[in-house]
Amino acid sequence: MTETREPVEELLDAEWRADRLALRLNTIRAQRPPQLSHQGVLDQRIAAWSAELVARRAGNLVVVGDVGVGKTWSVWEALDRAVRAGWLGGFKVATSADWQDATAPPVDREQLRAMRVVDFLALDDLGSFRINDWQRECLLSVVDERWQHGLPTAITTNMRKLSEPLGDRLASRLRDGATVIALSGADRRKGR
Ligand SMILES: Nc1ncnc2c1ncn2[C@@H]1O[C@H](COP(=O)(O)OP(=O)(O)O)[C@@H](O)[C@H]1O
Ligand SMILES: [Mg+2]
Structure with missing residues (x-):
């Protein structure tokens, strides 16, 4: 027997979804730092990746470039755009201070667990700082588990060759x- 849904149920579902999307957009905008909230045009290729996130088909995203070109801004903008397009996934944008803190002994197990399982994780400025073997292992456990489960991870970096700062195992899973x-x-910060 096929189940038929009452129109009122459909309506309630749509309302519930719209409420959740509005809440999620508020959350993203509250967490996005003011200095990364400028209005601007997102790179088309990153916009396309954002659409893949909405369709739950997104792979990892690696944004490479020199300082100030808009790497971190682009990650936030891609997330904002995804929510506006209906994406309700959980997200975490970890600054370099966040992920360095989480991986410095004694490790923050709760943070690392959250980073392993959240629907979308961004690691900002990865590879721009020297990381020690201990931190590399911690990050590897996060990235490996996400890779195994097909959960998208974005990184921003100014290093063209990721394997140098990160090591082959980490770089290969991210790539x-x-x-x-x-x-x-x-x-862009200089032009103001
Ligand atoms: N496409 C854009 N349009 C408008 N402002 C932007 C854009 N990209 C970046 N910015 C702004 O330029 C500054 C530098 O961007 P940021 O993402 O911090 O660069 P990066 O991470 O590459 O060092 C930030 O204040 C950001 O809000
Ligand atoms: Mg940045």
Whole structure:
């Protein structure tokens, strides 16, 4: 027997979803730092990746470029855009201080667990700082588990060759099936 849904149920579902999306958009905008909230145009390739996130088909995203070209801004903008398009996934944008804190002994197990399982994780400025073997192992456990479960991870970095700062095991999991976008241009912070 096929189940038929009452129109009122459909309506309630749609309302519930709209409420959740509005809440999620508020959450993202409250967490997004003011200095990364400028209005602007998102790189088309990153916009396409954002649409993949909404369709639950997104792989990893690697945003490479020099300082100030808009790497971190692009990650936030891609998330904002995904929510506006109906994405309700959980997300975490970890600054370099966040992920360095979480991986410095004694490790923050709760944070690391959250980073392993959240629907979307961004690790900002990965590879731009020297990481020790201990931190590399911690990050590897996060990235490996996400890779095994096909959960998308984005990184921003100014290093073109990821395996140098991160090691082959970490770099290869991050690169696997990833959309790699090189942003170029001037340091936007200097032009103000
Ligand atoms: N496409 C854009 N349009 C408008 N402002 C932008 C854009 N990309 C970046 N910015 C702004 O430029 C500054 C530098 O961007 P940021 O993402 O911090 O660069 P990066 O992470 O590459 O160092 C930030 O204040 C950000 O809000
Ligand atoms: Mg940045």
